[in-house]
Amino acid sequence: MRGSVKLFSVVGGFVLWHVLAVHVVNDTALLVSPVVVVLKGYDMLFVTADLYPHLYASASIFFQGMLIATVVGVPLGFVMALNPIMRDYLTPWMTALYTTPRIAFAPVILLWFGVDLASKVIIVFLGCVFPILINSFYGMRVVSREFVDVGRSFRLSAGRLFLKILLPASVPFILAGLRLAVGRGLTGVAIAEWFGAREGLGFLIFFAGQTLNIPTLFVGVSVFAILGILGFQLLKVIEDLATPWKKELPAK
Amino acid sequence: MAASVLEVRNLTKEVPTGGGEPFVIFKDINLSVKEGEFVSIVGPSGCGKTTLLRVINGLLPPSGGQIFIDGKEQTGVDRELVMGFVFQGASLLPWRTSLKNVLLGVEGRKPSREAEETARRYLNLVGLSGFERHYPHQLSGGMQQRVNLARALVVDPRILLMDEPFAALDAQTRTFMQLELLRIWSETKKTVIFITHMISEAILLSDRVIVFSHRPGRVRSEFAVPLARPRNLDIKSDQRFVELENKVWKQIEEEVKAAAGFSQL
Numbered sequence: 001m002r003g004s005v006k007l008f009s010v011v012g013g014f015v016l017w018h019v020l021a022v023h024v025v026n027d028t029a030l031l032v033s034p035v036v037v038v039l040k041g042y043d044m045l046f047v048t049a050d051l052y053p054h055l056y057a058s059a060s061i062f063f064q065g066m067l068i069a070t071v072v073g074v075p076l077g078f079v080m081a082l083n084p085i086m087r088d089y090l091t092p093w094m095t096a097l098y099t100t101p102r103i104a105f106a107p108v109i110l111l112w113f114g115v116d117l118a119s120k121v122i123i124v125f126l127g128c129v130f131p132i133l134i135n136s137f138y139g140m141r142v143v144s145r146e147f148v149d150v151g152r153s154f155r156l157s158a159g160r161l162f163l164k165i166l167l168p169a170s171v172p173f174i175l176a177g178l179r180l181a182v183g184r185g186l187t188g189v190a191i192a193e194w195f196g197a198r199e200g201l202g203f204l205i206f207f208a209g210q211t212l213n214i215p216t217l218f219v220g221v222s223v224f225a226i227l228g229i230l231g232f233q234l235l236k237v238i239e240d241l242a243t244p245w246k247k248e249l250p251a252k
Numbered sequence: 253m254a255a256s257v258l259e260v261r262n263l264t265k266e267v268p269t270g271g272g273e274p275f276v277i278f279k280d281i282n283l284s285v286k287e288g289e290f291v292s293i294v295g296p297s298g299c300g301k302t303t304l305l306r307v308i309n310g311l312l313p314p315s316g317g318q319i320f321i322d323g324k325e326q327t328g329v330d331r332e333l334v335m336g337f338v339f340q341g342a343s344l345l346p347w348r349t350s351l352k353n354v355l356l357g358v359e360g361r362k363p364s365r366e367a368e369e370t371a372r373r374y375l376n377l378v379g380l381s382g383f384e385r386h387y388p389h390q391l392s393g394g395m396q397q398r399v400n401l402a403r404a405l406v407v408d409p410r411i412l413l414m415d416e417p418f419a420a421l422d423a424q425t426r427t428f429m430q431l432e433l434l435r436i437w438s439e440t441k442k443t444v445i446f447i448t449h450m451i452s453e454a455i456l457l458s459d460r461v462i463v464f465s466h467r468p469g470r471v472r473s474e475f476a477v478p479l480a481r482p483r484n485l486d487i488k489s490d491q492r493f494v495e496l497e498n499k500v501w502k503q504i505e506e507e508v509k510a511a512a513g514f515s516q517l
Contacts, residue, residue, distance in 0.1 A: 147345060150337075153404075168348075244387075245346050245348075
């Protein structure tokens, strides 16, 4: 039942798009039918094969940015949660960095690090790191006092208390942070490739927009959407594997 | 007469309130529990029973007074796990199966095979053989509290501190769990301090019932339970059971009324 609602929603959305493009807007310089986008996508994947370098470039900076954000964000979130002095010390900077629009940093980073891989990865990293950090922080902060007391009643050392109680209790929050980071990371990819890149999906979209190549523009946007969905689903699978005790909870 | 395994002298717990008088949770508690004795503490809500148990276990520091185990004063927490704590409500770790929850206290302290055997033995003792791989949410409330009890027993503590372990259970399950606890207690011979709101539960289970005053909690009175063991539900209709229940209830009623009067000032 719920699966069929999803299917109806997706199919209905595409039909609406098609009707709008062909019968309402009727101007291929503004909007093209999804059929045209799918054909163009097929062409770029299997005929001219010119999508791959862009896909590869974007995926590469995305994964590197996500990886570094996870490696930095999770421990930093933990440290801020567990150490009040570090928390007070870092909070003003974190708040400032988090609330500043990332796009404002992009030109500065490009100026400092040049138009190569490093600056793009840094822009993606800045997008991903905060949801991961903030979720890791809260995950560790909201661990039930009862669970901590259970550990303490068994006289677990600080290290064991962390490994056996605090860390597993935080895992669902960290994974939720990673899922939020997927969307922000892809935004980071688009921003990074907007400024002076020679390849990548962001560049593809930017260039197609400049040259009024609407089908290619939509292919680029669609690939972004598909990557986002795939990343989201992949993390859902990881979440189910990492938290088997939640899987069997009755769906609400 | 057996020597007291746990003794509490003038134990006081207060928490600071920004600037003003500290908030006194309980004051000058004196308590002595003999080896193998089952002692219940009853009292009105908010009288500091749970906090007392936490202080005795070292989860909270006392503000004054002393705690002795086997006549030796406790400074800091006991590393030897003399005490096991049965928490109220949902304190099982949801990411661990029953077996792994029970293992928590012994893993790393014993070789893993031995630890697992011990954990299985205690799950069996509480009647949960066959549920080793179930997660807490897959168990009923009564079963969860059985796991909770097994988890505290697995380190073979001499003293078992039980903080209203059956409070969240329905009346029928609660009665069954009381009988189960009587059986497990007779098999394990632990010294037990049991906190409850339910007077009949305290009398059914205990050798001695201690009545707490309203906050700040003090020991108001003590009653030895003059009923032979092994016990079953029949003793609830025993004249002595009924009399004791009434006597304890009268005192708690007074305390509750005094507390309400106090809060209306």
